[in-house]
Amino acid sequence: MNLEIISSNKSFGGWHKRYRHRASVLSCEMNFAIYLPPQALSGQKVPVLYWLSGLTCTDENFMQKAGAQCIAAELGIALVVPDTSPRGEGVADDPSYDLGMGAGFYINASQSPWREHYQMYHYVTRELPEIIETYFPVSTRRAISGHSMGGHGALIAALREPGRYRSVSAFSPISNPSRCSWGQKAFSAYLGSHPLQWQEWDACQLLRRYESKPEIKPLPMLVEVGLDDPFLSEQLQIDALIDAAASSGWPLTLNCHEGYDHSYYFVASFIETHLRFHARYL
């Protein structure tokens, strides 16, 4: 495994670093960013918050815009941010912003021409954490969060494998992709048109599955939404998330904020709340 360093910036006493590597499950080169807090530099193995970004983003948006490093440095949490899809020559793409590169949806594609590279679920939940835990001074205490498409990614990762993460949070998540146009478009392309194939990748449907599994201890879940988010009712389907959590008895903490929208100005305003939430369980 060859980790090529792209850039390195000191930040709040720690280091923000970008790397490039060959991702075997994606069959392409990928960039990721890591923020190592000061505690990691003095020999401590720190826990990791994985952050999944939204449509059109790369590993850079969150690190540049969310202002998370300040609090991560205080709390001693590493931040890891993957790209949002496979990229590069030979990787299938689509001219629209909500399919193909920049729109991997954190699922494992089963359909041609996507399946060769679009295995983002496997990448963000397995291959990338293995690299992080091998090459960086981090523990296996993991939390996951994300924004919009990345909020969907964080929720499904936590719900599919609750033992892997100690807590999950999301900003403005696409909560019920089977029932919104962003999700239906991506799932049809990546998974095929039969909605049965979609259940495994839809936070609301995954939540309802816990109705029949009272033996599983739910992990803490925090969701933040802006009430002036233009995507709130149609694409995010937060009401469906509330219903699904209620019906399966999953303890969801939902914070709604008047006047806030879908942008990183919203994420930055409440990222401290989320980092302190995760710190309680990490």
Add this chain to the structure above:
Amino acid sequence: MNLEIISSNKSFGGWHKRYRHRASVLSCEMNFAIYLPPQALSGQKVPVLYWLSGLTCTDENFMQKAGAQCIAAELGIALVVPDTSPRGEGVADDPSYDLGMGAGFYINASQSPWREHYQMYHYVTRELPEIIETYFPVSTRRAISGHSMGGHGALIAALREPGRYRSVSAFSPISNPSRCSWGQKAFSAYLGSHPLQWQEWDACQLLRRYESKPEIKPLPMLVEVGLDDPFLSEQLQIDALIDAAASSGWPLTLNCHEGYDHSYYFVASFIETHLRFHARYL
């Protein structure tokens, strides 16, 4: 005066807004950004920190990357960020990144073809503050700060008119533009080749002028530099700033940080220090 709103995002209980307007001293349309903290929304007239950005930037870089809104909201300070040069069709430009659009250097150009539009000093110190103080709930308590080329801009604005600002700070400022290649290139183009014309626009030369004016009370000045900044010795000439401040008895507080570079990761790491510094005088 027609202020056209471009965008509006709630942020830390206040509002980040971008506007477009006709700038009469620049003879072109200009964008600027303002962050109004929560205190401004409840009827209080808040003080303003003007932020001048560096080469290639617009009004957006600082607002997206510095993480300043969090502290500005706590302290009740508005942030105003102009663009870094005139722009648009008919505005003189140059293919290089360090001359023309994105590189206005916050001076008033005297040479053709620049003088028609490149009157950025007048714009950021006069025309824009007049607009801000007319149309927004702010007081006339002003401070000024900036990064790199914008650090130079902040220093010269404060030194030329100490009564206009209550405090000045800078990150990685181009401190002695007459003696570095960035400054020499820009000053030759905008001001002509005679270095006598440059004295009025060079922080070190302006500082030395105070040797002969002990009656003027110096305003508080804070400068932050990263010791791994690749531009530190050649372009920023911080040593010359230290010498000039010492020789004129100007109280300069200079913080040097090992490992930090020239990026917004550096600015973000210490913006809280600067906002709290300005708050003491605002």
